[in-house]
Amino acid sequence: MIPSTVPRPPAHVRRTQLFVGALAVAAVVLFVLALLTINWPTWARVQSGLTRNVAPLLNGLVRPDLKTFPLAWRSMWETFHMAVLGTLLGAVLAFPLSFLAAGNLLGGRPFAMPGKALLVGVRTFPEILLAIIFVAAAGPGPTAGIMAMGLHSIGFLGKIFSDVIEGIDAGPTEAIRAAGGGPIQVFLYAVVPQVLPEFASNVLYRFEINLRAAAVLGLVGAGGIGLPLLQRLQFRRWDEVSMLLLVIIAFVVTVDLISSRIRRRLV
Amino acid sequence: MPEPTPLGTPAPRAAGAPRPPLVARLRSYLGLGVVAALAVVAYQSTNFDLASLFTGAADFFSFFGRLAPDWSALRIIWRPLIETMQIAYVGTVLGTSIALPLIFLASANTALDPISMLVARVVLTILRSIPDLLWAALFVTLLAPGALPGIVALTFFTVGVLAKLGSETVESADPGPLEALRAAGAGRNRTIVYAVWPQVAATMTSFILYSFEINVRASVILGFVGAGGIGQLLYTRLNFFDYSGVGAIVAVTFVVVLAVDAVSVWARSKLI
Amino acid sequence: MSHIAFQDVEVTYPGGLKALKGVTLEIPRGQFVVIVGLSGAGKSTLIRTVNSLVVPSKGDVAIDGASVTTARGAALRRMRSDIGMIFQTFNLVKRSSVLRNVLAGRLGDVPAWRGVLGTFPAADLAFAHECLARVGIPEKAFVRADALSGGQQQRVGIARALAQKPSVMLADEPVASLDPPTSHAVMSDLKRIAREDGITTIVNLHFIDMAREYADRIVGMRDGLVVFDGTPAEATDRAFEDIYGRPIDEDEDLRGA
Ligand SMILES: Nc1ncnc2c1ncn2[C@@H]1O[C@H](COP(=O)(O)OP(=O)(O)OP(=O)(O)O)[C@@H](O)[C@H]1O
Ligand SMILES: [Mg+2]
Numbered sequence: 001m002i003p004s005t006v007p008r009p010p011a012h013v014r015r016t017q018l019f020v021g022a023l024a025v026a027a028v029v030l031f032v033l034a035l036l037t038i039n040w041p042t043w044a045r046v047q048s049g050l051t052r053n054v055a056p057l058l059n060g061l062v063r064p065d066l067k068t069f070p071l072a073w074r075s076m077w078e079t080f081h082m083a084v085l086g087t088l089l090g091a092v093l094a095f096p097l098s099f100l101a102a103g104n105l106l107g108g109r110p111f112a113m114p115g116k117a118l119l120v121g122v123r124t125f126p127e128i129l130l131a132i133i134f135v136a137a138a139g140p141g142p143t144a145g146i147m148a149m150g151l152h153s154i155g156f157l158g159k160i161f162s163d164v165i166e167g168i169d170a171g172p173t174e175a176i177r178a179a180g181g182g183p184i185q186v187f188l189y190a191v192v193p194q195v196l197p198e199f200a201s202n203v204l205y206r207f208e209i210n211l212r213a214a215a216v217l218g219l220v221g222a223g224g225i226g227l228p229l230l231q232r233l234q235f236r237r238w239d240e241v242s243m244l245l246l247v248i249i250a251f252v253v254t255v256d257l258i259s260s261r262i263r264r265r266l267v
Numbered sequence: 268m269p270e271p272t273p274l275g276t277p278a279p280r281a282a283g284a285p286r287p288p289l290v291a292r293l294r295s296y297l298g299l300g301v302v303a304a305l306a307v308v309a310y311q312s313t314n315f316d317l318a319s320l321f322t323g324a325a326d327f328f329s330f331f332g333r334l335a336p337d338w339s340a341l342r343i344i345w346r347p348l349i350e351t352m353q354i355a356y357v358g359t360v361l362g363t364s365i366a367l368p369l370i371f372l373a374s375a376n377t378a379l380d381p382i383s384m385l386v387a388r389v390v391l392t393i394l395r396s397i398p399d400l401l402w403a404a405l406f407v408t409l410l411a412p413g414a415l416p417g418i419v420a421l422t423f424f425t426v427g428v429l430a431k432l433g434s435e436t437v438e439s440a441d442p443g444p445l446e447a448l449r450a451a452g453a454g455r456n457r458t459i460v461y462a463v464w465p466q467v468a469a470t471m472t473s474f475i476l477y478s479f480e481i482n483v484r485a486s487v488i489l490g491f492v493g494a495g496g497i498g499q500l501l502y503t504r505l506n507f508f509d510y511s512g513v514g515a516i517v518a519v520t521f522v523v524v525l526a527v528d529a530v531s532v533w534a535r536s537k538l539i
Numbered sequence: 540m541s542h543i544a545f546q547d548v549e550v551t552y553p554g555g556l557k558a559l560k561g562v563t564l565e566i567p568r569g570q571f572v573v574i575v576g577l578s579g580a581g582k583s584t585l586i587r588t589v590n591s592l593v594v595p596s597k598g599d600v601a602i603d604g605a606s607v608t609t610a611r612g613a614a615l616r617r618m619r620s621d622i623g624m625i626f627q628t629f630n631l632v633k634r635s636s637v638l639r640n641v642l643a644g645r646l647g648d649v650p651a652w653r654g655v656l657g658t659f660p661a662a663d664l665a666f667a668h669e670c671l672a673r674v675g676i677p678e679k680a681f682v683r684a685d686a687l688s689g690g691q692q693q694r695v696g697i698a699r700a701l702a703q704k705p706s707v708m709l710a711d712e713p714v715a716s717l718d719p720p721t722s723h724a725v726m727s728d729l730k731r732i733a734r735e736d737g738i739t740t741i742v743n744l745h746f747i748d749m750a751r752e753y754a755d756r757i758v759g760m761r762d763g764l765v766v767f768d769g770t771p772a773e774a775t776d777r778a779f780e781d782i783y784g785r786p787i788d789e790d791e792d793l794r795g796a
Contacts, residue, residue, distance in 0.1 A: 007668060040413075050410065057409065147319075223313065441633070446630060451699070457651055466633075
């Protein structure tokens with residue numbers, strides 16, 4: 001076998017290879033550049049942090065403080081309830097908005113534009129930033145967190161809802177119109193049954209996301225398990241941190257399992 | 268900053284479905300009942316103040332009025348903004364390189380053996396259940412404040428995000444080519460490289476870009492707990508009630524994040 | 540000595556279904572064997588015991604006297620790399636180029652990272668091109684596999700198997716997804732290459748006339764047992780009626796010329 005007999009790839013294949021190769025090189029160069037220019041802490045600083053904390057952390061992780069359990073359990077339930085209300089708030093408000101934003105129902109494209117713009121605007125800010133603002137406006141506590149999550153979820157759910165609505169089958173709509181149904185009948189008997197399972201599934205998905213978000217909103221004083229956790233982190237009470245973490249993980253994993261099971265049956 | 272667009276729009280349901288049987292309807296009423304009960308319990312336990320929804324919202328918007336940007340703040344914005352992007356990028360790269368081998372370990376069709384598969388799955392499930400800011404708070408305490416804990420936090424977070432998406436993709440790969448390679452005497456590595464990777468590469472790259480989008484938005488707020496980037500500046504400005512400074516930071520960050528998002532979304536659309 | 544030896548092979552699938560009930564066959568080197576039988580007779584199961592994709596619950600399959608059935612790990616992989624396999628559904632990586640698909644059969648001892656980067660040894664590349672030339676589609680090397688017709692895809696499947704430089708070739712209904720003229724073209728390619736390289740070949744076929752046309756030897760199976768074993772000349776319509784347990788319809792798709 002003489003290697004020189006190997007045919008060369010055609011030009012367009014080589015161009016693609018070259019392009020992908022260049023991208024890969026650029027990605028690596030960027031990575032190295034970032035590594036070189038990042039403001040790293042001194043090694044001594046990291047080392048002292050590690051030596052002071054790693055052993056106690058591991059110690060705490062294997063021996064979670066049982067006395068912290070009631071607090072952890074209570075705060076996690078509050079977190080859960082915050083996520084429930086935040087998600088519901090978002091879903092209830094996103095529902096009408098999504099019909100406005102969908103291009104195929106109420107009057108068509110030109111009417112959909114403001115709706116879409118509103119949805120994009122509303123999910124522009126991360127919920128933690130919204131939470132800071134709500135804490136400043138309405139005082140600390142779960143209410144601020146719930147409103148932050150609610151507002152943020154409107155954007156997320158509204159976008160998906162309106163995509164679902166735009167994707168519905170026109171057949172049933174026309175069938176009901178042909179049978180003399182008015183817009184209310186069309187809405188109730190053709191649109192809602194088609195979109196409801198998708199809506200419910202996405203609300204559940206958003207709930208999974210919100211539960212995680214709710215667990216950190218306390219870091220800015222917006223209720224839930226985040227605040228007790230942050231305090232114990234700052235005082236390096238690793239055994240108590242460990243208990244709080246365990247409860248968070250167990251709770252989130254359980255909710256994920258149940259939620260994804262329901263979602264699978266919905267769609 | 269803007270939420271990344273969800274991956275894939277759900278498929279529309281079959282048209283003209285007949286009215287569901289009684290049991291199914293009862294079940295959906297039951298579901299509604301459960302949700303309603305949950306809402307009531309949650310409402311009471313959190314002392315949620317519905318009225319403040321309106322007063323709060325009013326405050327919220329009046330608050331925005333005070334955010335008129337003071338552009339002189341630009342001078343101090345750009346450095347932490349670059350650091351934000353660095354944290355997001357390095358975290359994504361490191362997270363991806365840890366996630367990929369774990370994904371193949373955790374997928375039934377590419378796993379080494381049942382035990383390591385189970386271990387990988389448990390690890391990934393736990394990683395996935397911890398939110399980004401929590402990772403950051405943890406590593407700030409554990410290491411030192413600054414970009415380093417931010418990077419480590421996003422690395423772990425990325426592994427969690429990628430793992431589930433990735434292993435679902437790997438497990439849904441067409442088994443035919445895998446069998447063909449096994450029949451030809453290929454081991455696990457060769458099967459992954461020649462039969463699995465080509466099938467999932469495009470989707471996987473799209474997921475990596477997607478987690479980069481998530482990480483960029485996360486990196487903006489990491490600074491709230493001391494993990495570097497623009498968030499730290501934002502947090503101090505907020506605490507000093509320097510709202511016009513906050514306005515400038517939010518505006519600039521918003522534009523940059525939107526731009527990164529737009530490029531990434533465009534690249535994703537080219538991939539599939 | 541026979542090349543492939545089945546010794547009282549039984550296969551029981553999980554669930555208890557007994558797909559092979561004691562098969563003993565000796566296949567000499569270079570023979571082109573066609574296996575026929577009704578759906579569910581155990582043809583695929585039999586062929587898959589040769590490369591241990593299905594492991595017999597009893598009995599043994601040996602190649603050149605070495606047991607495939609008891610081989611494990613690296614030893615099994617080494618034996619498999621000597622056995623090419625062709626599938627009804629081609630089993631190509633659709634998103635990869637034809638050349639890459641062929642190379643995948645070749646690269647037994649090339650490190651995996653070279654596959655990731657796509658830098659293959661020149662000798663392997665040359666050989667992959669040669670294999671494509673032998674199945675008549677050298678010009679398709681850089682085309683994506685899903686851009687080919689069914690017949691061309693099956694030729695890539697054959698080229699991939701050839702790239703292994705196998706001494707045994709297994710083909711499980713290689714033409715069942717193809718139209719009659721393409722079926723014949725693919726079968727004659729397979730037969731010609733087996734002849735030229737002296738490859739021992741086992742093919743499952745559903746079509747009686749094709750079996751008669753290409754086989755050196757026809758093995759008929761029914762219900763997990765070998766019920767016919769003879770030359771094409773001996774495989775009369777009567778014999779086929781025995782194998783199938785019913786009269787053969789005149790209008791059946793026999794894939795005749
Ligand atoms: N993986 C499996 N698990 C359980 N039973 C199986 C499995 N594969 C095949 N069988 C059963 O074993 C029997 C023989 O199957 P086999 O695929 O060998 O038949 P075949 O002769 O190749 O049929 P066909 O012409 O339809 O391909 C059938 O009854 C089949 O249902
Ligand atoms: Mg079969």
